[in-house]
Amino acid sequence: MELRVEGLTVARGGVPVLEGLGFSLKAGEVLVLRGPNGSGKTTLLRTLAGLQPPQAGEISLPPETIAYGAHADGLKAQLTVTENLMFWARVYGTGDIDAALSRMNLVSLRDRPAANLSAGQKRRLGLARLLVTGRPIWLLDEPTVSLDTASVGLFADCVRAHVADGGAALIATHIDLGLEAEILDVTPFRADPDAARVQGAFDEAFL
Numbered sequence: 001m002e003l004r005v006e007g008l009t010v011a012r013g014g015v016p017v018l019e020g021l022g023f024s025l026k027a028g029e030v031l032v033l034r035g036p037n038g039s040g041k042t043t044l045l046r047t048l049a050g051l052q053p054p055q056a057g058e059i060s061l062p063p064e065t066i067a068y069g070a071h072a073d074g075l076k077a078q079l080t081v082t083e084n085l086m087f088w089a090r091v092y093g094t095g096d097i098d099a100a101l102s103r104m105n106l107v108s109l110r111d112r113p114a115a116n117l118s119a120g121q122k123r124r125l126g127l128a129r130l131l132v133t134g135r136p137i138w139l140l141d142e143p144t145v146s147l148d149t150a151s152v153g154l155f156a157d158c159v160r161a162h163v164a165d166g167g168a169a170l171i172a173t174h175i176d177l178g179l180e181a182e183i184l185d186v187t188p189f190r191a192d193p194d195a196a197r198v199q200g201a202f203d204e205a206f207l
């Protein structure tokens with residue numbers, strides 16, 4: 001399983017933010033996405049996850065092979081920790097949530113509604129969701145926000161285990177996760193801002 005990206009142009013609100021991007025991510029690899037704020041890391045991850053179409057280029061794997069961990073944790077506030085994970089396990093057609101609960105240190109919180117979790121606990125639950133997707137490619141957008149040092153360690157262990165098991169991960173992060181990883185800096189692929197001004201930027205929320 002290899003994610004190959006060639007000649008990719010991604011856009012927000014119809015305005016290209018990255019152009020001509022290419023990279024490959026093989027089974028067993030971690031790639032860390034770097035670039036300044038607003039450079040297009042989230043836009044790239046959203047495009048690879050199938051949430052928006054590319055403007056140009058090729059993506060070798062379909063979104064069905066990908067689990068996307070976005071900024072938001074995607075939790076259902078009224079459901080307990082267990083119920084949230086069971087919901088996702090059913091969506092992805094997998095069964096066992098016990099490993100996910102213990103690996104993200106959620107066992108003692110399993111009966112608590114997600115609404116009553118702290119920010120870091122919510123994030124741990126959001127990341128535990130990845131473990132029940134059964135999908136080989138993880139795309140993660142700033143996964144360690146709100147996590148304490150111990151939880152960052154738990155999360156890094158999960159990524160290590162995932163890639164050791166034949167998975168792969170593309171992670172936008174500004175911190176060092178202590179993982180063996182290559183760096184993909186998107187800066188050289190930034191689209192020309194003057195070209196965007198000529199086309200006229202707008203907020204896609206008003207489309």
Ligand SMILES: Nc1ncnc2c1ncn2[C@@H]1O[C@H](COP(=O)(O)OP(=O)(O)OP(=O)(O)O)[C@@H](O)[C@H]1O
Binds near residue numbers: 038
């Ligand atoms: N809803 C939107 N409509 C229009 N433009 C947007 C929208 N969301 C983001 N953008 C713009 O798209 C560009 C890329 O943003 P993106 O969120 O992909 O960057 P990023 O590298 O992930 O940034 P950060 O490191 O701050 O998270 C930015 O110029 C941003 O202002």
